[in-house]
Each structure stands twice: as structure tokens, then as C-alpha cells.
Amino acid sequence: MARQDLSNWSFSHVSVVMGTVYLSDLIQIDFYFLSYIFIVLFFTLWALPQILASFTPLGFKETLQAVFSICLLSFLTGTAAIAIPLINHYLRKVAEKEHLKGEPVFRETAQAALPISYSFAQIGNALLLFFMFFASFYYRHPFTTFEKALLSFLTIPLSEGSLGTSVNSVAFLLNELKFPDNAVELFAATIPVTVNFQAFLSAASVLTLVLLMIFVGYPFMQIKWKSLLFKLIGSVGLAAAVILAIRPFIHLEDHFRNLYPNRKIAESLNDPVKAKVYLPGEPLDYLSSVDPNESVLVRIFRTKVLRVGYSPLNIPYAYWNQHNELVGFDIAMAYQLAKDLNCKLEFIPMDLDLIADELNRGVYDIAMSAVLITDKRIQTMSFADAYTDQNNVLVIPESKHKLFTTLKNVENNKQLIIEAEGGYKRVLESNFPNARSYRGPYDEGLLTGSVDALIWSRIPGTVWCLNHPGFYVDDFDGQLGKSYFAYAVRINAIQMLRFTSNWLALKNLDGFYQAQEQYWVYGKSSLKPKEKRWSIIRNVLGWVK
Numbered sequence: 332m333a334r335q336d337l338s339n340w341s342f343s344h345v346s347v348v349m350g351t352v353y354l355s356d357l358i359q360i361d362f363y364f365l366s367y368i369f370i371v372l373f374f375t376l377w378a379l380p381q382i383l384a385s386f387t388p389l390g391f392k393e394t395l396q397a398v399f400s401i402c403l404l405s406f407l408t409g410t411a412a413i414a415i416p417l418i419n420h421y422l423r424k425v426a427e428k429e430h431l432k433g434e435p436v437f438r439e440t441a442q443a444a445l446p447i448s449y450s451f452a453q454i455g456n457a458l459l460l461f462f463m464f465f466a467s468f469y470y471r472h473p474f475t476t477f478e479k480a481l482l483s484f485l486t487i488p489l490s491e492g493s494l495g496t497s498v499n500s501v502a503f504l505l506n507e508l509k510f511p512d513n514a515v516e517l518f519a520a521t522i523p524v525t526v527n528f529q530a531f532l533s534a535a536s537v538l539t540l541v542l543l544m545i546f547v548g549y550p551f552m553q554i555k556w557k558s559l560l561f562k563l564i565g566s567v568g569l570a571a572a573v574i575l576a577i578r579p580f581i582h583l584e585d586h587f588r589n590l591y592p593n594r595k596i597a598e599s600l601n602d603p604v605k606a607k608v609y610l611p612g613e614p615l616d617y618l619s620s621v622d623p624n625e626s627v628l629v630r631i632f633r634t635k636v637l638r639v640g641y642s643p644l645n646i647p648y649a650y651w652n653q654h655n656e657l658v659g660f661d662i663a664m665a666y667q668l669a670k671d672l673n674c675k676l677e678f679i680p681m682d683l684d685l686i687a688d689e690l691n692r693g694v695y696d697i698a699m700s701a702v703l704i705t706d707k708r709i710q711t712m713s714f715a716d717a718y719t720d721q722n723n724v725l726v727i728p729e730s731k732h733k734l735f736t737t738l739k740n741v742e743n744n745k746q747l748i749i750e751a752e753g754g755y756k757r758v759l760e761s762n763f764p765n766a767r768s769y770r771g772p773y774d775e776g777l778l779t780g781s782v783d784a785l786i787w788s789r790i791p792g793t794v795w796c797l798n799h800p801g802f803y804v805d806d807f808d809g810q811l812g813k814s815y816f817a818y819a820v821r822i823n824a825i826q827m828l829r830f831t832s833n834w835l836a837l838k839n840l841d842g843f844y845q846a847q848e849q850y851w852v853y854g855k856s857s858l859k860p861k862e863k864r865w866s867i868i869r870n871v872l873g874w875v876k
Contacts, residue, residue: 455533640681683753687711703754
């Protein structure tokens with residue numbers, strides 16, 4: 332959902348979202364649902380009745396029965412207002428019990444307290460802010476000190492007004508605080524699950540405040556300190572016990588922990604061509620028949636095979652997912668290129684230090700794995716138009732933060748060991764000539780602590796950190812320069828170069844490039860529409876398609 336004015340955002344949007352949301356999606360945030368339900372039940376069936384029992388002549392059992400009988404209808408309908416006539420009826424019963432029925436003060440207090448309580452005491456509405464704090468964890472979007480203070484203050488105004496107003500307010504806040512676009516849709520998808528519990532708590536809080544306001548005007552109001560202290564300790568113990576009991580059954584993983592490992596080619600493309608993936612060290616039988624002097628484009632049309640060089644080191648551009656499938660933005664683009672050329676597809680592993688040589692020998696026709704354009708590389712290979720540019724960054728362990736407080740400190744520190752691979756070696760040489768380099772499998776030194784930092788570009792570095800807590804990226808305000816990604820062909824493959832650049836321009840114009848970028852780089856949900864859920868109206872009665 333694009334960021335826009337949400338002043339007219341309503342439950343019609345919830346209906347649209349719930350038409351496409353699936354149980355498997357909601358299970359991923361079961362921590363939010365279980366926590367929300369526990370908070371509501373804890374306050375409604377324990378804390379609020381205990382408050383009434385400690386401050387009024389009413390006993391805990393009596394208040395619990397009152398809360399349950401009065402608020403049950405609000406829970407079933409998802410509407411707190413429906414409890415108002417039931418509260419009125421209960422107040423008359425309380426007046427009879429306490430022999431206050433004939434007193435005009437009681438009637439006047441009750442008539443004034445009920446509308447005030449309904450307007451200002453709907454705690455269930457304020458509980459929607461719990462989603463804000465959950466979203467902060469789920470999307471790794473920390474709040475500033477000011478934002479925390481603001482959200483804490485907003486519990487007061489959100490307790491006022493209707494359910495719809497509070498829902499609109501949370502949707503507005505999600506956009507204003509720059510959460511990811513799909514945060515609003517996720518929030519909308521949770522409402523049908525939480526709305527009944529929200530109304531349940533709101534009705535109970537209205538009832539509680541009404542009774543407190545009435546009894547405060549009579550000598551019946553007294554605080555039972557010993558009982559209150561005992562119940563407070565018991566409440567803390569009960570909450571701790573429930574948390575420990577449900578902890579093994581909930582997911583505490585955030586949105587990004589398994590986001591990229593779960594990405595699939597089949598989710599981003601319609602009818603992708605079949606592809607063969609060669610693994611490092613696997614013999615390339617076709618090499619003996621390759622004529623390195625033949626036009627690359629002519630060879631592709633003649634053999635009906637497109638061979639693409641890949642290096643699975645740059646999530647989200649090219650990598651292995653958790654199903655051992657080669658995936659990524661550039662991999663998806665390669666699938667589409669092969670489909671548009673009407674040919675088969677083969678992926679060939681490439682050596683990042685020997686790309687030019689492998690292209691010239693015809694090991695593969697084009698390199699498509701976040702290949703960096705460098706001043707050295709343009710002398711030995713040709714690049715199509717760059718499709719993205721990003722700031723160079725250092726991936727830094729949080730434990731070594733003090734070594735990287737300023738760029739000057741990094742440049743002058745001759746003891747630092749910085750890892751780089753492929754084109755990033757050139758970036759390392761130009762930015763940190765005093766640093767010692769590391770030779771070994773990519774990112775291994777960073778994970779084992781053998782190196783102090785790894786030089787990368789912003790998106791791959793950021794995504795790597797999302798999957799490896801304890802690391803962060805720093806571009807030192809852009810002072811490390813930029814990296815440019817492009818698809819590479821051999822130095823004299825003019826026809827293939829022109830074709831690739833024109834093809835990229837076409838994919839930009841028809842929106843294919845942007846759609847793949849949204850899915851692979853920015854983590855949007857599947858680009859393919861999900862199958863419609865089973866429905867009696869559609870699948871049994873056949874009234875709709």
C-alpha cells in the first residue's frame with residue numbers, strides 16, 4: 332500500500348486485505364496475537380475486577396461475573412457501545428443492593444459517569460498502540476526517544492472516541508513514522524482477529540470507571556491495602572507464569588530473518604524457462620565446441636542456449652535460497668532474458684577475478700550477478716547500461732564499533748584487516764590503502780572474527796546484516812564512493828552489448844524491472860496472485876467464479 336493520506340481509511344480496506352490474507356501469513360506473527368489476547372484477558376478477567384474488589388464493596392467474584400455478563404456481547408459483536416444498556420441495567424442492580432436506588436445523587440452520578448466513561452475510558456482502543464511496538468521489532472524499525480515519548484502520550488487520546496478512529500490513527504502513524512509500505516496492510520490483516528478482544532476490554536474498562544466514579548461519592552469507597560498488595564504480587568506471578576508457558580509455542584523471528592532465504596523464482600515469474608545450474612568444479616562439456624571468435628548473439632540464436640555467469644555472493648541479486656535453488660534479482664532477470672530470446676538457460680559459476688577471461692573464452696555469454704563496473708574492468712570487458720548504483724559501505728561487527736567511529740581513524744589504522752572480493756578489491760585499494768587485506772571464502776573472515784570489516788555495497792551489505800544479527804553497515808556519509816552494477820559481455824561483443832542495453836530499457840518501460848526489484852530487493856510479497864481460498868459460495872454453490 333503506497334503512503335498516502337489515510338484520513339478516509341476505513342474497514343473497507345480491512346475487507347480487501349482479509350480477502351487475500353492467508354493463515355500461513357498470520358502464523359508468522361502469532362507472538363503479536365497471543366500477546367494481545369493475553370493482555371486483554373489479563374486486564375478484563377483479572378486486573379479490572381481486582382481493582383473494583385479492592386476499591387469498592389463489590390467482591391472479586393461478583394465483579395468478574397458482572398464484567399463477563401456485560402462485556403460478552405461486546406466481544407461477540409466487536410462493538411463496545413452495545414454494552415451501554417447492559418451497564419445501565421447493572422447499575423440499577425447495584426443501587427438496589429446498596430440501598431441507593433431512591434437517592435437522586437446516585438441517578439445523577441450514573442447518568443453523568445456513563446457517557447464520560449464511554450468517551451474517555453476505552454482502553455481497548457489504546458491497546459492498538461501495542462501493534463506499533465510490535466511493528467518496531469518485526470520490521471527492525473527502532474523508535475527515537477521522542478517517538479517513544481509520543482507513542483506513550485498517545486495512549487490517552489486513543490482511549491477516546493470510536494474503534495474506527497483509533498484504527499485510522501494507527502494506520503496514519505505507521506506511515507508517518509516511515510514503516511515499510513506493507514506494515515499498514517499487515518495491521519489491517521490483524522484487525523479481524525483483534526477487534527473482538529479490543530471491544531471486550533473497552534467495555535470492561537468503561538464499566539470499571541463508571542463504578543469507581545459512582546462509589547467515590549459515597550462512604551463505601553475504601554482501599555484494601557493488604558488485599559491490593561497481595562493481588563498485585565499474584566498478578567505479576569500469574570503474568571510471568573503464562574509468559575513462560577506460551578514461550579515455546581510462539582515465533583519470535585522478525586520480518587527479515589527468513590525473508591530472503593524464502594524467496595523463490597516461481598513466486599516472481601510466470602512460467603519461467605527450465606534452467607540448468609552448473610556447480611563450481613563441475614565439468615563444462617560444451618567448452619570444446621565453443622568458438623570464441625563467433626558473435627555472442629549469433630551463437631545464442633544458433634544453439635538456442637543462453638549461458639549466464641553467476642556468483643552467489645550478493646544477496647539479494649544472486650544467492651542460494653534455503654531450498655538450494657539459485658535465486659535473486661539478477662537470476663530472475665536472466666530467466667526473463669532467456670525467455671525473451673526463446674532459448675534454454677544455463678547458469679555457469681564464475682570466478683570474480685577472472686570474469687573478463689571467462690567471457691572472452693566463451694565460458695558464458697553474459698555475467699549477471701551484481702557485477703561491479705571498475706576502471707580496471709572496462710579495459711577488458713564491456714558493460715551494458717548500469718541498472719543500479721549504491722554507496723559503498725563497510726560491514727562492521729557491533730563489538731568493534733569503536734574502531735570505526737570516524738573515517739579518518741579507519742584510514743590511519745594500519746592494523747585493520749578488511750575483507751574484499753572481486754571488484755570490491757579495487758574499492759578497498761582506493762579507500763583504505765593502509766589496511767591489510769584478507770584472502771579466504773567471502774564473509775568467512777567476518778563471521779569467524781579474523782577480519783575487522785568487509786567492504787561491500789549498501790543493499791547486499793544491509794541484507795547480509797539482516798540475516799546476521801550483530802553486524803551493521805556504515806557508508807561514512809557517502810565518503811566511500813559508489814558502486815555501479817551492470818551486466819557484462821566480452822570486450823568486442825557489440826551486438827550483444829546493444830541488445831542487452833535495449834532489452835534492459837524495454838524491461839524498465841514495461842514495469843518488469845521494477846516488479847522484480849520490489850520482490851527481490853525490497854521484500855514485497857509474491858508477484859503472482861495466490862490461488863483463491865476455498866469458499867462455499869464459489870466451490871460448492873458455484874455462484875461466483
